[in-house]
Amino acid sequence: MKECSGTWSEVEKKSLDLLRKYPLCDSCLGRCFARLSYGLSNKERGKSIKISLMLSLDRAVKEHEIEELSDLKELIFNMGKVAEPWFKLYFPKEEFQSRACFICNDEIESLKDDFERKSYEILQEDGIKSYVLGVKLSDSVKSIEDELVINESLKYYESIKHEIKREVGKRLAEKGFPPDMDNSQWEVVYDLGTRSVFKLRNIKKQLNFFNRLSRGVPISNWNSSYPDSLSIEMERKGRKIYYAVSERPDIRILTDYPLVTDEGPDVNVEGYYVKSSSKITRRDLSLIVSMKPKRRYRVMVYSNNPKEGWVKVYDKLYDVFVDANSPEEVREALEDEQILFIDLVSYKGRLSKVADLYMRKENM
Incomplete structure (x- = not known):
């Protein structure tokens, strides 16, 4: 199926890609874009996306931009009941396949x-x-x-x-x-x-801030090949982590990152620096959990062709500062370069403002 790139939004492109691979109910598709279009329920958001896709795809069919109607079948099945009448229009002799949602199993x-x-x-x-x-x-x-x-x-x-x-x-x-x-x-x-x-x-929860000064020490050992983690070491010292903004274990965290634990004194964990802040309200905790910060990374690269703005460290080694949502985006931006190390140096957005507010309280 050919992409109609001139008429597709980024949300439609991503939704189309998802629905080609997974059957998703309205709520679970809508939740993939939950931080967009404030005021809609996820069910409303997901159904609206599916309807928008059907309009765009039907236009493409009628304009002969989609040559093989059979290319649409899997996509339509994965859309669910909202697409059943559309399926019967183009495939009147075939049975519509109802597929359970990949995430919630339609439950x-x-x-x-x-x-x-x-x-x-x-x-x-x-x-x-x-x-x-x-x-x-x-x-x-x-x-x-x-x-x-x-x-x-x-x-x-x-x-x-x-x-x-x-x-x-x-x-x-x-x-x-x-x-x-x-x-x-x-x-x-x-x-x-x-x-x-x-x-x-309810256990009273405390906001802390941490830095990861060593590579190879994950925050959690879930789905990790590393034997130790910050959460394991905290539990050994009688503290429990309830939430942490995650980052890959091979990336040092040189800025103050939020960490929510039960209340207690500062603890020393090898590879980390953890500083207690203050009791956190449930509302602020919900805000922190729901926020996805924009990050700034410092990347050390080995390059024969440095770009303007890169900071020379030694010989062909350079520090490059990249604003991105994830290390994967960093690697995409520098895919032609040899990346040696990545460090997180700052973050911004609403999460940063909440963190600044708590840090200011400590200094008052």
């Missing part, structure tokens, strides 16, 4: 309904007024999401757990149980794997 709405019902029962029976919602992902869903975000470079993605928490929270608020985002006493948690709900006394 996201039933998961929301189940979580709402069970958490409402707990809130009523136990008389809980001050609470927040939590979702524990199954290993399979977490693996699917992590691989999808990395492999498809989904910089606007939102995890399924955030959508479920947000939508169920709205429903419970309408029933007289609004979540307390700032100072909750309980967390009502839904286990996605077992569909069970349990409550936990």
